Amino acid sequence: MSRIAYFGPQGTFTEQAARRLAPGEELIPAETIPAALAAVRSGAADAACVPIENSVEGAVTATLDSLSEAEPLVAVAEALLPVHFSVLTRPGTTEIRTVASHPHALAQVRHWVEANLPGAHPVATSSTAAAAVAVDAGEFDAAVTAPVAVEHYPLQVLATEVADVRDAKTRFLLVRAPGELPAPTGADRTSIVAAATNRTGALAELLTELAVRGINLTKLDARPTRNNFGEYRFFIDFEGHVAEPRIGDALAALRRRCRNVRFLGSHPRADNGTTEIEPGAANEDFTDAIGWVESVRKGAQA
Numbered sequence: 001m002s003r004i005a006y007f008g009p010q011g012t013f014t015e016q017a018a019r020r021l022a023p024g025e026e027l028i029p030a031e032t033i034p035a036a037l038a039a040v041r042s043g044a045a046d047a048a049c050v051p052i053e054n055s056v057e058g059a060v061t062a063t064l065d066s067l068s069e070a071e072p073l074v075a076v077a078e079a080l081l082p083v084h085f086s087v088l089t090r091p092g093t094t095e096i097r098t099v100a101s102h103p104h105a106l107a108q109v110r111h112w113v114e115a116n117l118p119g120a121h122p123v124a125t126s127s128t129a130a131a132a133v134a135v136d137a138g139e140f141d142a143a144v145t146a147p148v149a150v151e152h153y154p155l156q157v158l159a160t161e162v163a164d165v166r167d168a169k170t171r172f173l174l175v176r177a178p179g180e181l182p183a184p185t186g187a188d189r190t191s192i193v194a195a196a197t198n199r200t201g202a203l204a205e206l207l208t209e210l211a212v213r214g215i216n217l218t219k220l221d222a223r224p225t226r227n228n229f230g231e232y233r234f235f236i237d238f239e240g241h242v243a244e245p246r247i248g249d250a251l252a253a254l255r256r257r258c259r260n261v262r263f264l265g266s267h268p269r270a271d272n273g274t275t276e277i278e279p280g281a282a283n284e285d286f287t288d289a290i291g292w293v294e295s296v297r298k299g300a301q302a
């Protein structure tokens with residue numbers, strides 16, 4: 001049985017995602033996202049499940065930063081979970097002055113809290129389930145949690161299906177140490193991170209290598225390197241799998257342009273997305289072109 005570290009404690013959305021991505025495996029809660037990833041780097045876990053992006057709040061920056069630091073890790077699978085919240089209180093609570101949760105959760109229920117708990121102060125906790133633990137301990141009055149949290153903590157449900165934005169979703173990754181990659185499916189996602197140098201056109205050059213090969217981007221995030229003010233790392237997701245000739249060609253070009261490019265994985269997409277292929281940019285076009293150059297070199301132009 002594999003050991004899967006996840007961003008916990010018990011009852012987080014990430015635990016639900018881990019159950020979906022690694023059914024039947026041993027799940028080990030970690031207090032923070034960096035701690036879940038550190039468990040894989042140290043060998044204490046075989047894989048980790050962490051949130052990566054939310055359709056309302058955008059990137060989960062703790063995950064981006066941890067993936068770009070220390071030993072490389074690669075994403076081997078993803079899950080897309082609908083996100084609506086429950087609001088939990090201690091039994092007998094009559095007045096709600098503080099509402100605790102993960103910042104991404106608080107941002108997604110702001111209007112609901114204003115309308116239904118006027119005057120209540122939002123308080124950030126490390127995760128939605130950590131808010132439930134704190135409410136149980138008497139530190140805050142209400143917790144905004146995943147629906148499953150009520151099964152783990154002795155709290156009562158004040159409201160369910162709470163969300164300012166209908167159909168909000170969060171994408172989660174299953175991350176491992178580099179090793180065998182998942183096989184390409186034809187609907188895959190590849191992720192990289194690169195610290196472009198601070199000069200005119202540096203980011204445009206990286207993006208152009210993808211654009212000229214007809215590769216469609218699915219996400220672009222910038223994070224400060226933390227070394228020099230104004231220096232950024234760019235996290236780029238795009239359609240395709242590194243095993244494909246067209247994607248391998250693009251990665252080789254990125255590596256030529258930027259020695260510090262880091263491969264963050266190729267895996268099947270969970271969003272039913274299809275892969276766009278521009279005319280002349282199919283894998284056969286790349287292999288055919290390489291074959292043609294080889295024949296030219298041999299003096300036998302086909």
Ligand SMILES: O=C(O)C(=O)Cc1ccccc1
Pocket residue numbers: 007011012013014015051054083102104105126127128129146170
């Ligand atoms: O705190 C959690 O439960 C998480 O797994 C992170 C999170 C927070 C808010 C929305 C989706 C995921």
